[in-house]
Amino acid sequence: MRTVNISDLKARLSAHIQFVRDGEEVLVCDRNKPVARIVPCRLEELSEQEQRLVSRGVLTPPLNKRPSSVSWPEPPGKVSDKVMEQVWREERASR
Numbered sequence: 001m002r003t004v005n006i007s008d009l010k011a012r013l014s015a016h017i018q019f020v021r022d023g024e025e026v027l028v029c030d031r032n033k034p035v036a037r038i039v040p041c042r043l044e045e046l047s048e049q050e051q052r053l054v055s056r057g058v059l060t061p062p063l064n065k066r067p068s069s070v071s072w073p074e075p076p077g078k079v080s081d082k083v084m085e086q087v088w089r090e091e092r093a094s095r
Contacts (some may be wrong), residue, residue: 001025005032049081058085 002016002024009016009028016026020038028036043051046061053059066072 001027003027003029003034005029006035053081053084058088 002019004016004026006028009026016038020026020040023040025040026038027034028038041054041061043054043061046054050059050061054061
């Protein structure tokens with residue numbers, strides 16, 4: 001894991017993002033105190049629809065993979081992105 005202070009991160013953001021693209025984590029520090037971590041975003045295994053939802057901030061991918069021994073049945077029918085966003089918004093608003 002790389003460690004970088006905010007000033008260096010701002011000055012060389014593209015270089016640090018390239019390290020993340022290459023699979024490294026970057027620990028961001030403010031005056032040598034850790035404040036954030038930049039980690040690779042592994043979306044290759046997600047469907048196009050899931051990738052679109054992640055890019056819009058509607059869906060958060062899981063941190064860990066589901067064990068291969070667990071299988072979930074496919075839900076019947078198809079629900080549009082628009083309808084799912086509305087359902088999620090209503091669900092979050094009721095919390």
